[in-house]
Amino acid sequence: MRTLVRTLTPAVALLLLTGCTDGGTGVHGKPGSAGVRDPLFRGLGNGGYDVQHYALTLAYDPDTNHLKGTAEITARATQDLSAFNLDLHGLKVDGATVDGKEAAANRAGDELTLRPHRDIDKGKTFRTVVSYSGEPQTIIDEDEEKSKEGWLETEGGALAVGEPSGSMAWFPSNNHPSDKATYDITVTVPEGPLRVISNGELMKKVTTGGRTTYAWKSRQPMASYLAMLAIGEYRPTESRTSSGVPVLTVVDPAVGTKHAQLIAQVPEIVEWGELNFGPYPFSSAGVIVVPNDDLGYALETQTKPVIPVKELPDSLVHEIAHQWFGNSVTPRSWKDMWLNEGFAVYAEWIWHEDFDATPAKQSFEAAFADDKNWAFPPADPPSAAKVSDDPVYYRGAMVLHKIRQAVGEKPFFEIVKGWATEHRHSNASTADFTAYVEKKSGKDLTELWDTWLYGKDKPDTP
Ligand code: TRP
Ligand code: ZN
Numbered sequence: 001m002r003t004l005v006r007t008l009t010p011a012v013a014l015l016l017l018t019g020c021t022d023g024g025t026g027v028h029g030k031p032g033s034a035g036v037r038d039p040l041f042r043g044l045g046n047g048g049y050d051v052q053h054y055a056l057t058l059a060y061d062p063d064t065n066h067l068k069g070t071a072e073i074t075a076r077a078t079q080d081l082s083a084f085n086l087d088l089h090g091l092k093v094d095g096a097t098v099d100g101k102e103a104a105a106n107r108a109g110d111e112l113t114l115r116p117h118r119d120i121d122k123g124k125t126f127r128t129v130v131s132y133s134g135e136p137q138t139i140i141d142e143d144e145e146k147s148k149e150g151w152l153e154t155e156g157g158a159l160a161v162g163e164p165s166g167s168m169a170w171f172p173s174n175n176h177p178s179d180k181a182t183y184d185i186t187v188t189v190p191e192g193p194l195r196v197i198s199n200g201e202l203m204k205k206v207t208t209g210g211r212t213t214y215a216w217k218s219r220q221p222m223a224s225y226l227a228m229l230a231i232g233e234y235r236p237t238e239s240r241t242s243s244g245v246p247v248l249t250v251v252d253p254a255v256g257t258k259h260a261q262l263i264a265q266v267p268e269i270v271e272w273g274e275l276n277f278g279p280y281p282f283s284s285a286g287v288i289v290v291p292n293d294d295l296g297y298a299l300e301t302q303t304k305p306v307i308p309v310k311e312l313p314d315s316l317v318h319e320i321a322h323q324w325f326g327n328s329v330t331p332r333s334w335k336d337m338w339l340n341e342g343f344a345v346y347a348e349w350i351w352h353e354d355f356d357a358t359p360a361k362q363s364f365e366a367a368f369a370d371d372k373n374w375a376f377p378p379a380d381p382p383s384a385a386k387v388s389d390d391p392v393y394y395r396g397a398m399v400l401h402k403i404r405q406a407v408g409e410k411p412f413f414e415i416v417k418g419w420a421t422e423h424r425h426s427n428a429s430t431a432d433f434t435a436y437v438e439k440k441s442g443k444d445l446t447e448l449w450d451t452w453l454y455g456k457d458k459p460d461t462p
Contacts, residue, residue, distance in 0.1 A: 033047030040335055040383065040387055041384050044087065045179065050174075050179055055071070055183075055186075058170075059188040062158065073086070073172070073173075074126075075128065077125075086111075091169075092133055093105050094133055098120070103116045136150070136160070147297060147388075149161050152295065156233065159294050161228055161295065162225045163226075178332050180425070184218075186213060187229065190211060191211055197214075197232075197234055198216035199222060199304060203216065221426075223327070230250070230290070234253075237251075241268075241270050242271055245267075247285045263316075267285075273320055273324065276413065277321070281327070281424055285304075287304055300319045300323065321343060325420065329424065330427050337388070338392045338393075339430065343396070346400040346401065364401040373398075374391065403445070407437075
């Protein structure tokens with residue numbers, strides 16, 4: 001209300017009276033929508049703008065779980081905007097500006113609505129700064145395991161992971177995979193044994209006045225669900241792939257040294273990925289291995305997946321494969337999740353074929369025989385609660401094996417590499433994928449899609 005009064009110039013009042021909302025005065029915007037119509041997660045993401053860059057500057061006190069931050073968000077308006085939303089869960093908004101001028105902030109559930117001082121023209125790049133503070137919260141997912149995400153307090157530190165929605169527990173964002181952006185994540189913690197680990201590369205580490213600041217940079221676009229922050233007494237080890245990609249592996253001391261040899265194989269797994277999927281898509285690689293109590297599942301957080309020790313060794317290949325499939329080529333909507341998980345499981349099958357003398361055909365037949373994989377079609381999860389259920393993973397991988405059988409060995413691997421290359425650093429849908437495979441192979445694969453991708457029923461034979 002206060003903002004409305006402030007912006008009611010005589011010209012505006014006249015426009016309102018005449019019902020004309022586009023008089024070339026710059027006062028013609030509409031609010032951006034409070035969601036992007038994701039078929040599974042209605043509230044996630046926001047309409048009306050496209051984020052280019054997030055600069056997060058955070059300070060964390062592990063003794064009190066208190067987080068204080070500013071998020072500087074550079075975005076381009078995709079419509080004339082009178083107001084727009086960000087997704088934010090919990091925390092207190094202490095203030096917000098758009099292009100340096102105070103913006104009115106309103107909260108309703110996980111929606112933060114900002115009404116800038118004046119409308120933003122379509123096509124214009126604008127800068128929003130949100131200051132916030134409080135105790136970030138853990139989010140419980142709708143899946144059967146009631147998976148925890150968002151902000152997780154750990155022994156002496158914290159771990160932030162965000163698939164599908166948890167990044168809004170620690171910063172405001174356009175929280176949907178369709179809007180990828182680059183990130184600078186700068187975090188200050190008390191001086192001492194704690195380290196801060198995040199996506200991308202460490203740009204600086206400085207200690208002053210009893211506090212240490214770590215600045216991490218993600219140079220390639222990242223979906224918000226892949227943003228990660230880990231604060232703990234981690235042991236880092238640097239290495240490099242033969243192709244020159246810097247690798248940082250990070251291990252929680254509670255994990256011990258039992259898996260050191262396996263973790264040291266990360267550069268070779270990345271090289272194997274390059275052979276099969278094409279050039280590694282990011283300017284660094286790595287992994288964080290954490291105690292089982294910290295996280296119940298592995299997650300492919302960009303450049304450095306988080307892996308609880310019980311998920312080793314299998315998830316190492318799976319999460320590294322996600323760097324191509326999911327992180328570089330990102331689903332357009334949550335319904336397209338099989339493009340992530342199907343490829344990551346199929347990567348495991350190829351790995352077993354290459355190193356464990358288990359042909360992919362054998363993995364395929366085992367997945368085919370398992371009834372829990374047939375609950376629903378991989379390209380059509382029936383609800384948000386089922387987006388990470390077995391059919392998405394194993395029927396997804398079966399689709400890829402059927403393509404391999406249909407097009408033959410060499411064309412199949414050209415398709416896999418071509419798909420990763422063609423959609424590098426962007427978004428793609430299931431329809432984009434089927435069209436790409438048909439174009440590349442020159443084959444009409446309608447029946448394959450109908451049966452394996454969209455079909456409800458299990459075929460009589462594999
Ligand atoms: N993507 C994770 C993996 O590598 C699993 C996962 C965790 C997930 N949370 C999710 C998948 C939410 C889909 C949605 O297997
Ligand atoms: Zn996965």
